[in-house]
Amino acid sequence: MAFSQRLHEIRTGFSSNFWIANTLELFERMAFYGAKAVLVVFLADRVGLHEEAGTLAGIFSGLIFSLPIVAGVLVDRYGFKKTLMACFFIFCIGYFLIGLAGMQFGEPIVSVIGKKAYALSVLILTAIGGSLIKPCIVGTVAKTTKPEAKGLGFSVYYTMANIGGAVGPIVALQVREDWGIEYVLIMSSLTSFMLFLGAWFFYREPVDHNNEVVEKRTLGKVFADMLLVFANFRFMIFLVIFSGIWIMFWQIFYLIPFYAPKVLNFTAFEWFETVDAACIIFLTVPMAALVKEWKPITAMTLGFIFASFAWILIGAVPTVWATVAGIALYALGEATQAPRFYEYVSNLAPKGQTGTYMGFAFLPVAIGSFSAGAVSDWLRLNYLDTNPALMWYIVAGIGFTSTTLMILYNLYLAPKPQES
The missing domain is CATH 1.20.1250.20 (MFS general substrate transporter like domains)
Known part of the structure; x- marks a missing residue:
């Protein structure tokens, strides 16, 4: 009985936009954890920042998980779709610029700015883009899920995020072994570009199923x-x-x-x-x-x-x-x-x-x-x-x-x- 009820909730409790948002989340997490899987090794061995690789990676993740407190303001002001597209666009540019530090044709740019200054600046840029994803996806789940299926809706979201987190490092391994560690970052950049197109063509500004009045921040x-x-x-x-x-x-x-x-x-x-x-x-x-x-x-x-x-x-x-x-x-x-x-x-x-x-x-x-x-x-x-x-x-x-x-x-x- 409980299982059939769950199936009924899945069929009737969520809009198509709910599934689009969670699919975007899955692939975004795959790109993020794919890049995260190799980031410290890339910074230490490929870029040459052996002594501060962990500190730089920590700043990157720390900003991604602290800035959403402020990033929610942009969602309130510009809407979910525009903010989500901005996230993927910045991710696309940011991952590419991180990967550039490990490529031969990027060496002149990095040497002019300095390895540490360049890495820190592009990591901060990428983290700013990444901070926009959680308010958008979590907000979409909340708005596009009917009240009786809200618990299941957030379970789906949490599962999708963890599937992306599990798959990302495996994909990173294949790319690193076949192409080189810097191309893992390029893979994340290309994935973000595809997510930008996906959000542009398929994602719709969510309609609140719950008719809640939420204060604009x-x-x-x-x-x-x-x-x-x-x-x-x-x-x-x-x-x-x-x-x-x-x-x-x-x-x-x-x-x-x-x-x-x-x-x-x-x-x-x-x-x-x-x-x-x-x-x-x-x-x-x-x-x-x-x-x-x-x-x-x-x-x-x-x-x-x-x-x-x-x-x-x-x-x-x-x-x-x-x-x-x-x-x-x-x-x-x-x-x-x-x-x-x-x-x-x-x-x-x-x-x-x-x-x-x-x-x-x-x-x-x-x-x-x-x-x-x-x-x-x-x-x-x-x-x-x-x-x-x-x-x-x-x-x-x-x-x-x-x-x-x-x-x-x-x-x-x-x-x-x-x-x-």
Whole structure:
């Protein structure tokens, strides 16, 4: 009965624009995670920025996950279609310019500007374009999904994003081996151009099925909301603590690409980068059902413990299959905490400010990325050649420290039930 009801919701609950938007999301995530899969190696080995490759990659991802707070203003002002097309256009130019740094005919341009200045500027440009995608796609899902199918609609969106995240590194591997690492960025650029055409010809400005009246945001309103959130000391402490799980996550993209060929003698490092997204697709729903009766803070703490032990396994057993198992264990931790995190954030929000607080739910991902890039450079330069196991134990230590801080936060700082 439940399965037939789900099929009925899929047939009747979504408009054609919903499926177009989610298809665009799938291929955009494929292009993003394909580029992300090789970015640190490309910057270090192909461009020559060996000492700061992780830091630059961290800035790129950090901006992509922090700027959507402001990017939503552009959606309100210019509409979904124009903003989405602008995203893909900037992505197209940005990925190409990143790839240009590794090509022979791009060397004169890079040498005039300087390798680090050139890489930083084109990464920031690309991140600005990337920040526009989430408000557009998430907003389209919300507007084009009937109320009774909204939960299923966001599940479809989340699944599409993870399929793209799982496929992207595999495609990147084939392109890197057949053409060269710089052509992975060119592939992402061409994919973005095709997405630009797809949005132009097939995507339509969404019509709100729910007839909701939503306040138009301005930059002034956004910054006022930011001050409102930053003034909530307990909430900001929680977000900073929670960023620990994302500092660990980004090491899959910042440290594994160097660790796999050097220590494991496994050059196809992109396979490791697809494990987390593939596991998340299958683990999120059963883990959400398993811990649905638990307190959110309990589920999140358990998720942190799983994620932290993952790196102990990778450090203690330096083999390909142990590394796969470790990343899968991290994914189990991510799947355990992720659904309850958003529930907890919504519960922390003062009355009437839920929307404002939920807008900052991606902030730990951004904080984690900014921090993880610099951490990965330090670990790689100091321990990869001399003591790679210790490198992973330090990553695990970050996780266990965050777990301890989460427990202390719950004991002494978290709002009590009567305050929530």
